[in-house]
Amino acid sequence: MTTEPRWLATDQLDAWMNLTQVLMLLPSALDRQLRDEAGVPHAYYQILAMLSAEPGRAMRMTDLARRVGATSSRLSHAVASLEQRGWVRRQACPSDRRGQIAELTDAGFATLEAAAPGHVAQVRRLIFDHLDDEDVTRLREITGKILPGLSG
Template identity: 55%
Template sequence: MTRWLDEDEQRTWRKFLAATQLINEALDRQLQRDANMPHAYYVILVRLSEAPGRTMRMSELAARAQSSQSRLSHAVARLEERGWVRRERCPADRRGNLAVLTDEGFAVLAAAAHGHVEEVRRTLFDVLESEQVRELDEICSAIIYAADANTLEG
């Protein structure tokens, strides 16, 4: 039996969708304008920059970037063309591939980070009170926890 959204839930759901879409579009526009890359590429570069040796298995990178493996493979190919990432065979099993953030890719990421952080601040944190930021953190944590639990069950 379908549990339809009531009027308040429907209004909240639509506002959530609109807000996240507006933020994502603003971040994408800023990164395209200032760094000539989509937000998805920025996320990949960030994940690699945080990994030990700036290296990560492609399958793990896809999961951390919240991307399908085929979409990630396509994005990494574009990043390779730019010289920002390179692929290597995984020495442990020779079947897997590693993505490695190059020094050039790290420099591009570092240059893009300032504008990106300013856009995140402008579109999200500057419009919220400190209590709202805390509440948003709790809300996001609950959603992520539930999604992770559902993934483990599935």
């Protein structure tokens, strides 16, 4: 037995189209700014930022891949490039020989610190300068409701 699709209502379709455009345009706008001003691709910036927020500026590669939304092989390739730049180092996980830990180096942290002001300014220009405090609260609540369905 085939059931009829649950089509989106007009207001849902409008919201969906706006969201898809944001999801398509925002990453390239952030990437362009970071590459132009700091010579860092957005994906690499995210990895550095995630590591910087962790105790010891280090975390398991599998956890890092999950956090940045990358496959293990894509993350491994990115971390190899970051290692070549001297921004990250990998080491064996002491509790699991198969696991690896990525650690942000002092040079990587300095790169992140140099790139962060321009990145934050761009995020403000593109997103938060267009929202009032209520909008920000609603955005946080809405994304908080959506994220669990995407991460599992």
